[in-house]
Amino acid sequence: MFRTVTHFIIFCLVLLSFSPAISQSPSERDRPWLSQYAQYREDGGVYVVKQIDKACLSYESYLLDKNGTKISPSFKDIGPFSNGLAEFVPLGANNEKTSLHGFINRKGKVVIPPIYVGTDMFRNGKTWVIYSAGSQYGLSYIDTTGKVMYKIPIQHYKNDFLTKNASVDFVCNYDTKEDIIWWKKGKIFLLNWNFSPYIEAEIKKSKGIYHFLYEGKYGIIDKNFILRVPVALDDIDPEYKFSGQGLERVKYGDRYGFINVFTGDLVTPFEYSDTRKPTNGLFWVKKNNKWGCIDKTGTVKIPFLYDEASGFTRENRAAVAINGKFGHIDKSGKVRIPLQYQFASYFNNGVSMVRVKDKYGFIDSTGTLVTEIKYGDAHPFDRKTTLVERFGLRYELTLKGHETFIGFSDEWKGIFILIGFLLFVAFSNFLFKRAQKKGLTK
Numbered sequence: 001m002f003r004t005v006t007h008f009i010i011f012c013l014v015l016l017s018f019s020p021a022i023s024q025s026p027s028e029r030d031r032p033w034l035s036q037y038a039q040y041r042e043d044g045g046v047y048v049v050k051q052i053d054k055a056c057l058s059y060e061s062y063l064l065d066k067n068g069t070k071i072s073p074s075f076k077d078i079g080p081f082s083n084g085l086a087e088f089v090p091l092g093a094n095n096e097k098t099s100l101h102g103f104i105n106r107k108g109k110v111v112i113p114p115i116y117v118g119t120d121m122f123r124n125g126k127t128w129v130i131y132s133a134g135s136q137y138g139l140s141y142i143d144t145t146g147k148v149m150y151k152i153p154i155q156h157y158k159n160d161f162l163t164k165n166a167s168v169d170f171v172c173n174y175d176t177k178e179d180i181i182w183w184k185k186g187k188i189f190l191l192n193w194n195f196s197p198y199i200e201a202e203i204k205k206s207k208g209i210y211h212f213l214y215e216g217k218y219g220i221i222d223k224n225f226i227l228r229v230p231v232a233l234d235d236i237d238p239e240y241k242f243s244g245q246g247l248e249r250v251k252y253g254d255r256y257g258f259i260n261v262f263t264g265d266l267v268t269p270f271e272y273s274d275t276r277k278p279t280n281g282l283f284w285v286k287k288n289n290k291w292g293c294i295d296k297t298g299t300v301k302i303p304f305l306y307d308e309a310s311g312f313t314r315e316n317r318a319a320v321a322i323n324g325k326f327g328h329i330d331k332s333g334k335v336r337i338p339l340q341y342q343f344a345s346y347f348n349n350g351v352s353m354v355r356v357k358d359k360y361g362f363i364d365s366t367g368t369l370v371t372e373i374k375y376g377d378a379h380p381f382d383r384k385t386t387l388v389e390r391f392g393l394r395y396e397l398t399l400k401g402h403e404t405f406i407g408f409s410d411e412w413k414g415i416f417i418l419i420g421f422l423l424f425v426a427f428s429n430f431l432f433k434r435a436q437k438k439g440l441t442k
Contacts, residue, residue: 078104083121101114228264244283337367353380362378376392
């Protein structure tokens, strides 16, 4: 569990809650057999007792009924009961550097076997458990029968939560209070998280998933307080600059993936070097330096073939390029306009701008020319008209190809300014020489 106080304070509080007073308590007067135990507590009609032979090294705990009869096997430690179950750590050595944790009921019966390296008491019928997952530790949530409710796909966060970098936060004589922690730049990182009452209230009020930030890393938790994404993300997109269709783009390391904005589930792995905001239900994503399309389920709809790609427009067209040649495809991936141009823009108002060598023109969604390819400069049809230049003359062009002269290009304006300046210099020089000549004749 997540503790924000020092080990010394925790240790003292635990001792106070377990240790008998110097004078006999009412329980001891009624049940004198309790005095033989180093620690005890009554918990829902049973007694959790502990015998300590050597502090921090040799001790055991078990359950007694109200008559002092032992009703459970001996365990190394037993935690408090919650939802009818108590966390326990069995006796005996463990090959790993952590203890193993399970749960018993008040009859001392093992309900959930000790197979986890960390856990906490049940709350609202569930708890988190940490388990060994190859080179990592993983996190799941289980119910009171031990059934897994949710399992974080820890394998996608391959650079974090490594067993070789983990430390055990240990409290002497209280193995159920172990924590698995990671130190990063002097800061503690955990797989499991408990929140302050204020943050819990914020999570409950959230419409979907809740993002939180800790030391430069993001995590995601749902309204049921199940951690969906561990504190490992490097970037999120809650403002939907690159997200949509019920998916949010998230970043881990130098790669992007997508999560479901309602559940927090990871929909795609972190395998894309770039992405674009979805258009017409499809996401352009870049993998192995090529662009392809996925849908909101993460299914690849257009193969990763293209060096460049634009979003799909209402004409059901997207501009794409391979080896410097541009054309257009539809949402099914079918090539609608061959890849033959040095450049092709997205479609807008039914028209795309294309370039052949150093000249621009315009085509419709069938590839038919709307204008000749004759302009030295041009802009896409973001409105009903656009600007084009030809031989230094600037025109306003309509969708039907009609030109209206509106002025000269910047290059021509520069030339006119230069000519004017040169004429001014020549005329000034002429006047100067003329004045000088008159002076000499006098």
